[in-house]
Amino acid sequence: xTTLEIWLLAISLAMDCFSVSITSGIILRRVMWKTFLTIxxxxxxxxASMPLIGWIATNHFHHLIEKFDHWIAFGLLFFLxxxxxxxxxxxxxxxxxxxxxxxVILTLAVATSIDALAVGxxxxxxxxxxxxxxxxxxxxxxxxxxxxxxVGCLLGVYFGKRINLxxxxxAGIILIGIGAKILIEHLG
Numbered sequence: 001x002t003t004l005e006i007w008l009l010a011i012s013l014a015m016d017c018f019s020v021s022i023t024s025g026i027i028l029r030r031v032m033w034k035t036f037l038t039i040x041x042x043x044x045x046x047x048a049s050m051p052l053i054g055w056i057a058t059n060h061f062h063h064l065i066e067k068f069d070h071w072i073a074f075g076l077l078f079f080l081x082x083x084x085x086x087x088x089x090x091x092x093x094x095x096x097x098x099x100x101x102x103x104v105i106l107t108l109a110v111a112t113s114i115d116a117l118a119v120g121x122x123x124x125x126x127x128x129x130x131x132x133x134x135x136x137x138x139x140x141x142x143x144x145x146x147x148x149x150x151v152g153c154l155l156g157v158y159f160g161k162r163i164n165l166x167x168x169x170x171a172g173i174i175l176i177g178i179g180a181k182i183l184i185e186h187l188g
Contacts, residue, residue, distance in 0.1 A: 001126065006137045010144035013119065016112040016178055017043040018148040023174050024099035024108075025156020035100045040149035042105050046113035048142030054120020055134055070186030072114050074179040081176035085169055115182055116141070 001009075024039060098104055119141075120134075128134050 021152025044146030050116035051120035058124035085172035
């Protein structure tokens with residue numbers, strides 16, 4: 001893989017993180033650096049870890065992962081999206097989707113990084129057989145996802161303050177859309 005290909009791969013993997021981070025910023029409507037750094041850290045960590053896991057596991061059970069990874073990602077994002085949409089019609093004080101909660105952040109990090117497992121599998125299929133072969137791509141994937149997540153949160157706050165919409169309703173629709181995109185890409 002060339003350096004340009006690695007950067008393009010990292011950017012494409014970070015797009016789901018970016019979208020979900022925008023959603024989180026829209027919901028929060030104010031800059032919360034601790035939360036934004038937590039989101040970015042876990043999104044970057046999971047985006048970097050999943051290719052490593054996929055690369056390690058390829059020789060053992062890659063045929064099992066490839067068959068349903070997209071369904072797991074879709075299911076998690078669909079569940080969170082539906083919950084957010086449902087909560088958006090409740091009392092303002094009863095909203096449960098809270099991007100400051102660690103469990104929510106971890107769930108989103110897993111959901112947005114499952115497709116990175118396939119990248120790890122492809123690394124192994126491209127004869128990237130040593131740690132030295134995947135070290136740089138994994139580092140770049142993690143750093144780009146971290147950076148895109150911070151920028152996404154900040155953009156979400158910016159737009160969330162300016163657009164008086166039902167943030168959770170639109171955030172839920174966005175999450176379901178991301179899940180559907182992942183599913184369609186893998187089924188198509």
